Amino acid sequence: MIAGTATTADTMPVIAALAAVVSVARTEVLLVGTSAAVGGTVAGTLVVGRWIGIALGGVVALAAFAYSLWCAYRADGRFSTVRRFGVAVAALNGTNFCGADLTEAVFARASLANVDFHEAILTHVRWSGARELMRARISDPIAAPHQVRQLLVTGEGADGNWQHCDLRGVDLRRANLSSANLKGANLAHARLHGANLENANLTTCCAVGADFTGAKLTGACIQAWNTDKTTILRDVECSHVFLREVADERGVRERRPYDPNRDFAPGDFEKFFAELTESIEILFRYGLNPDALREVCRTADTQGLGLLRLVGLRQVGEDVIVTLEVQTDADKAQLERTLRADYDRRVRALGTPARGLLVAPGGSSALAALLEELFSSDELRRWVHQHIGSQAHRELPEGVSLAELAFQAALIVERQGRIGDAFWAALVRERPHQSERIRMLAKLWSDEGRLAPP
Incomplete structure (x- = not known):
């Protein structure tokens, strides 16, 4: 029994070691299994998450697309391209007036959804009360903006x-x-x-x-x-x-x-x-160079553009409106383009900016500003008649503003060569309280070589 006991005792360490190995192995197997399970779960989750992301992205894209379509339908200017494309596609199955001459046509109270008016002539077309005009395909000028079509349909544009x-x-x-x-x-x-x-x-x-x-x-x-x-x-x-x-x-x-x-x-x-129907008015921003304008009008008069004469000028803030009398058959658009181009070229050649020159020293414009400050309209007319002469008085335009009257008076006295010592002295006698300013302008005029011979 002692021997048997010893044998059993000898084998216990081996059994214990084997038990430990088995235990470790089972732990590793459990760990590996657990890791595999977690990895599989994560991998599965990632795969499923990718499809969920794609699905969510699709939903967002569809929502954005639907929103853009809705905004386009509501004539939101940010989606005008989408709207034009959608209207053009929808018009393929609608009534086709493409390129037709529809002058004087009446579409009052008509339903115009998906109607194609692309490149049609729509002069004097009556749209009053028409429905779904925004869903019709129409070329410019009334294709945009949305408010213009609403005006044509409702006739309500107050304010x-x-x-x-x-x-x-x-x-x-x-x-x-x-x-x-x-x-x-x-x-x-x-x-x-x-x-x-x-x-x-x-x-x-x-x-x-x-x-x-x-x-x-x-x-x-x-x-x-x-x-x-x-x-x-x-x-x-x-x-x-x-x-x-x-x-x-x-x-x-x-x-x-x-x-x-x-x-x-x-x-x-x-x-x-009635007279204005035979004239053209041109707005010059930030002032005017009268010398350049005078040369432009003189040149245009010899080019057969239909310009008859310079009627007048009036100052509006820093801007100047030039009124020109033209022939009834004159091409006003072409005349204005020609005059503006020639004027800009001459101003650049003179090397002086146009800004403020209507009231700048040294020229008929500066004299006009002075006359406007010194006199009322009636006083200026009387002064011109008394000191310049009846002929100059007759040349003054009727029914114009004081600014324009003063400018015309300045042009007349300069053209007649009446600006000299006697002219400035007469102004001083008439308005002695403004003598300092009058003498300053007289000096500037003389310094710039604009003093007329006596």
């Missing part, structure tokens, strides 16, 4: 901003455009029968060929608007208009009629502005 909009040949009969901003808008050949344009801003708009028959223009500003013999002003309802968009330092907006207690009688507006 709206249509500045520089292209409204050529549109039908706006009886439209409400009271207090609307149409500054610089192209209204050429537009129909405005009975339209309400009271207090509207028509500054520098193009109204060549426009029909204002029966329109209401009371209180409108028509500063430097472009008209010609084809502009129709028959039966216009108007008590007064303004020739200045912004009042000067004296609060004057050049009301017509001048007397605030007097209004146009029926038919007066058309008669009063």
Whole structure:
């Protein structure tokens, strides 16, 4: 038993060692199994996550696409390309007027979704009350913006901003455009029968060929608007208009009629502005070089462009409006382009900027500024008649602002060679309290070689 016991005792370390090895092995197997399970789970999770990410990305993309389509449908300008593409595709299955001459056509209260008007002639088309015009494919000028189409359909544009909009040949009969901003808008050949344009801003708009028959223009500003013999002003309802968009330092907006207690009688507006239908008004920003303008007009007169004479100039803030009388068949657009190009070239050649030259020292413009400060209109006319002569007095224009009258007086006395010592002395005697300024201008005039011989 002792021997057997010893044998058992001898084998115990071996059994214990084997048990330890088995235990370690089982632990490693468990660890490996656990690691494999975790790895598999992570790998599976990653695979599933990738597909979830793709699905989520697709959902986001679809949402973005749907949002862009909705914005395009709502005429959001940020998605105009999407809208144009969608409208063009939809128009493939709609009524096709592509390239057709639809002048004078009436689409009032018609449903125009998916109708193709691409490159069609749409002069004087009647859109009043039309439905789904935004879903029709239409070429410029009324393709954009959205507000223009709304105006054509509803006729409601009061207080709206249509500045520089292209409204050529549109039908706006009886439209409400009271207090609307149409500054610089192209209204050429537009129909405005009975339209309400009271207090509207028509500054520098193009109204060549426009029909204002029966329109209401009371209180409108028509500063430097472009008209010609084809502009129709028959039966216009108007008590007064303004020739200045912004009042000067004296609060004057050049009301017509001048007397605030007097209004146009029926038919007066058309008669009063009949002369303007044979003239062109050009706006020069930040001043004018009168010497360059004089040479430009002299050159244009010999080029057969239809320019007859310089009617007048008036200053509006820092800007100057030049009024030119032209022949009835003159191409006003070409004439303006030619005059501007020639003027810019001459200003560069003179080496003096145009800015402020209307009131700069040393020239008829500076003299005009002085005369405007020294006299009222009536006083200036009397002074010219007394000191310059009856001929010069007869040459002064009627019905113009004090600024324009002073400028014309300065041009006349310079042209007649009457600016000398006697001229300046007469001014000093008339306005002794301004003698220092008068003598300063006289010196500047003489220093620049502009003193006329006695």
